Amino acid sequence: MHPDVQKIMLSEEEIKDRVQGLGKQISEEYQGEEILVIGILKGAMIFLADLVRNISIPTYFDFMAVSSYGAGTESSGAVRILKDLDKSIEGRHVIIVEDIVDTGLTLKYLTENLQARNPASLKICTLLDKPERRTVNVNVNYVGFSVPNEFVVGFGLDFNERYRNLPYIAVLKPEIYE
Numbered sequence: 546m547h548p549d550v551q552k553i554m555l556s557e558e559e560i561k562d563r564v565q566g567l568g569k570q571i572s573e574e575y576q577g578e579e580i581l582v583i584g585i586l587k588g589a590m591i592f593l594a595d596l597v598r599n600i601s602i603p604t605y606f607d608f609m610a611v612s613s614y615g616a617g618t619e620s621s622g623a624v625r626i627l628k629d630l631d632k633s634i635e636g637r638h639v640i641i642v643e644d645i646v647d648t649g650l651t652l653k654y655l656t657e658n659l660q661a662r663n664p665a666s667l668k669i670c671t672l673l674d675k676p677e678r679r680t681v682n683v684n685v686n687y688v689g690f691s692v693p694n695e696f697v698v699g700f701g702l703d704f705n706e707r708y709r710n711l712p713y714i715a716v717l718k719p720e721i722y723e
Contacts, residue, residue, distance in 0.1 A: 569599065
């Protein structure tokens, strides 16, 4: 365990099992179709890589980079697109892949932005969901794990660009981020 970690919330094995289940569920729901998954950089990169390897239907992917945090631990609420999609999503089945849904502000902005581009369908898949932190209503279609309101890192989630490479989800010691 990393010395900055207070406790491991979700083990590498638990994450692997759940990601396999999500891949199977998505494959079954979109059987006979092809999908475009949009990874939200940087946090969703590791989750997206594991997820798409567990999807058995034709899958394409693209990436967006958005910012609503800066260097802090609280969302600023102001969402900026730092990198947009490379191709059109019009008429395609799209799944936004996110590392964590917290307040919902970023995803509300993204879903409104992407819905205006006329996809055939638009759904959200997240590794972690913190429903008690939600300030706006967003419909999350695929949830890996619902987690309590603790500051978590690992498996793509970071604090100041650190800890993304941890193979588990962990609660960071408060003295690290306070």
